Amino acid sequence: MSAQPETPDCDVCIVGLGPTGLMMAHLMALRGLRVTVLEREPERYGMARAVYTDDQCLRIMQTAGLVDELHREMRADLPVRWLRKRDSTLAVIHDPRRTYGWPTANFLYQPAFEGRLEDALGRYPQVEVLRGRELVGLEQDADGVTARHQECTGTDYGKSSPRLTEGSQQELRARYLVACDGGRSAVREDFLQISMSGKAFPQRWLVIDLRAKEGAEPFAHLPFFDFHCDPELPVVSCPQPFNRHRFEFMLHDHDATEDFEQPGKALELLADFVDTDSVVLDRQLVYTFKALVADRWRDRRVFLAGDAAHMTPQFIGQGMNAGIRDADNLSWKLAEVIGGHADPVILDSYESERRPHAKAMMNLSVLNKVLVSTGNPVLTTLRDRVIPVARRTPGAATWLRQSRMKPRPRFRRGTFVGLPRAVHALDGQLFPQPPVRDAHGHAVRFDDAIGHGWSVIGIDVDPRRLLGLSERQDSTTPEPTWVDLLPAGRSAEVGPGVLPLELADSEVSRWLDKHGVMAGSIVVLRPDRFVWGVVIPGDDESFRRTVDFLTTIPPGLRSHPRTPRAVAAQSH
Ligand SMILES: Cc1cc2nc3c(=O)[nH]c(=O)nc-3n(C[C@H](O)[C@H](O)[C@H](O)COP(=O)(O)OP(=O)(O)OC[C@H]3O[C@@H](n4cnc5c(N)ncnc54)[C@H](O)[C@@H]3O)c2cc1C
The missing domain is CATH 3.50.50.60 (FAD/NAD(P)-binding domain)
Incomplete structure (x- = not known):
């Protein structure tokens, strides 16, 4: 039995x-x-x-x-600034693009x-x-x-x-x-x-959370996320919703933690930034940080x-x-x-998949900490000279403004669940969320339209017809969402079960072009919107493997992730 x-x-x-x-x-x-x-x-x-x-x-x-x-x-879409001393701007980050459908800085x-x-x-x-x-x-x-x-x-x-x-x-x-x-x-x-x-950092930071007193507007003059790169007193000023605000002050070696966790010292530090009679201290706490x-x-x-x-x-x-x-x-x-x-x-x-990105974010965070809080005169001079030059240099200025130093959401070759070959530049990248219109011309969000499972996106082509796949007979395995992604201004007849979505602008078309994904290609997206694989016309091997993947149950059997240990060793 x-x-x-x-x-x-x-x-x-x-x-x-x-x-x-x-x-x-x-x-x-x-x-x-x-x-x-x-x-x-x-x-x-x-x-x-x-x-x-x-x-x-x-x-x-x-x-x-x-x-x-x-x-x-x-508080959505706020610019981020680096200030040398208060009000002397070193750099501003503000990216008006909506690559993933949302603003980049939200509080x-x-x-x-x-x-x-x-x-x-x-x-x-x-x-x-x-x-x-x-x-x-x-x-x-x-x-x-x-x-x-x-x-x-x-x-x-x-x-x-x-x-x-x-x-x-x-x-x-x-x-x-x-x-x-x-x-x-x-x-x-x-x-x-x-x-x-990893590493623990000895520097102590006093984090102060404030809210406005009833009827007061003490934070109206602080609409930016500001890093004050002042060697004497590095400060972070951070807007919050609900008429709240956070300040972070780096403490000096001689500052006693107990003193700064009392309201008196906190208010002294705040007096340079806000009208302290108009605010309530929610808390003040000293932190150290670890990577x-x-x-x-x-x-x-x-x-x-x-x-x-x-x-x-x-x-x-x-x-x-x-x-x-x-x-x-x-x-x-x-x-x-x-x-x-x-x-x-x-x-x-x-x-x-996750470890390299998490580590890259950590490294960037440590770099930012150094930029903001360094007291080393050589480094501060370098920072204060190089960044303004970069702001005046066309390519570098865009790089800074769009925060392109931020690690990209992209998996390393050979480490992710994807088409079992890693030759296409789009593989393992997070697919953008472009503005689209449905068959009735209504503006819809791309991700809402494709749902939360797998999706097969034909670039100006009916992907199901191209792959020669009819509706699955097996009802236990969820069907992917089939999409014909059309360039702005185009409409098309699609087969049953295929969703036509028309791009509302040409940004994604340009991005696809840049990566050699032309009309007639297919992009398979995982449920987390990362590109599983791309089939471009004439690439018979990818075509065959993609059809195999979409018709094999369970589909994940054909994935080829490396072991975490191998990746950990690579990234150390
Ligand atoms: C000052 C400061 C500012 C920060 N600013 C940002 C920021 O702007 N953006 C950002 O992304 N991150 C920021 N972070 C980091 C962020 O707060 C943390 O990364 C995040 O809270 C971690 O979330 P978590 O759910 O993993 O863990 P936690 O938030 O620590 O939650 C863990 C939970 O597990 C519970 N728990 C623990 N042990 C047990 C147990 N044995 N049984 C049952 N329950 C248990 C705990 O009670 C707790 O509720 C900041 C951190 C600090 C300190």
Whole structure:
């Protein structure tokens, strides 16, 4: 007699309900997974840490069906400035393009942001959020993970050790567990003994969160995200929604942390920037920062994500955003594997795809920290001379203004789930989100039109007709969305089940041209909008492999990710 397959309590147990856990839960639930979240804190955290998010992460929030309500509560599209002394501008970053459909610099108030995300989980009956439950142990076997959890009355968000209630332990069985339990992850440190590599920075920064007093407008004169590169007092000034503002001041070696965590000193520093009678101090806290990456992001059925996997110094505001990218990457892969549509081998690509980008962001953040806070006279002189020259030099000026130093969302060759050959420049790149019109001429968002699964985009061609594929008979494997992407001004007759989308401008056509993707080509997009592969006319090998991929069940079997270990070795 054969054993009955096990039915676990949930598909995925997520540990931690910070921004990473929240986005992970949304993106998994969207794809039909049954999710249980364990969060040790019984109440929501009332204080902000992250303030900035970018266009790529807004796009991920769009996939999760959340972007409109979240973006409404952000200060969107603000210019970023580097100032030598106050009001002497070194550089301005402001990119008016909307490559991914959203502005590049957006500012949020984290408690409101997280509150919206948590409330919105209520739309998924298959998501269970267990607040006040601490993960206290885990075991794995060939079929799943057993998570032991216990009642916790809180840690005051890290200020004290978890207060656990005796006799309240329970067990939960899941197919996989994703640790989104933050920088001090117990899953990473205690249960899996995975160490982190990188660097901790000794400089202390005083972070002050302010809000306006009733009826006052004390921040109206501070509409930019400003880095004051003043060797005597490096300062970051950061607008927030809801009439709030954040300042960060670098402390000197002789400054005592205790003094600066008192309102008196904080107000002294603020007096140069705002009318201190019009503001309320929400908190002032001294931080040091780390650039650390976990040596492994996976142990069999357990994954690390967000700060548990990588800790990014806050100087370019990418810590939370990296966690959102992790959620985007891992959620669809787990959904495909659990749904039986892909080989579990694709799960190794989570780390091989995400690690290089997370590390590159970290390096940029450290560079920005040095640029803003260096007291080295040679470096400051270099910075203050080179950047103004760059601003006057046409190519360099655009590079600066459009923030092209930011690591591109692109996977390295041979490390990602894609067409099993890496010859085309578009492979592994994040596809833009162009403005498009549907068959009725209505403006629609590209991603909303293509949905949250795989999509096959014909460039001015009906892709299904070109590949000779009729509608799949097998109803258990989700169909990709078939799109005929037409240049502006063109309409076309398409076959059944193919969506015609007309580009509203020529930006994406130019981008495709630049990469040699001409009319009659096909671009296959993964559920996270990264290019799986391109078939250009005459490339018979790619044609054959793409047809194989689209007709093979499970499709992921034909992917070829390298092992994370190989990639880690490359990137060190
Ligand atoms: C001053 C400052 C400014 C920043 N600015 C930005 C910014 O502008 N943009 C940006 O992108 N990032 C920024 N960051 C970084 C960002 O805040 C973090 O990267 C982000 O909060 C990490 O999210 P997370 O969900 O991975 O972890 P966390 O937010 O730390 O959440 C982890 C959760 O897990 C829970 N937990 C822990 N252990 C257990 C357990 N055993 N059982 C159950 N639950 C558990 C915790 O209670 C917590 O709720 C900033 C950070 C700081 C400090």
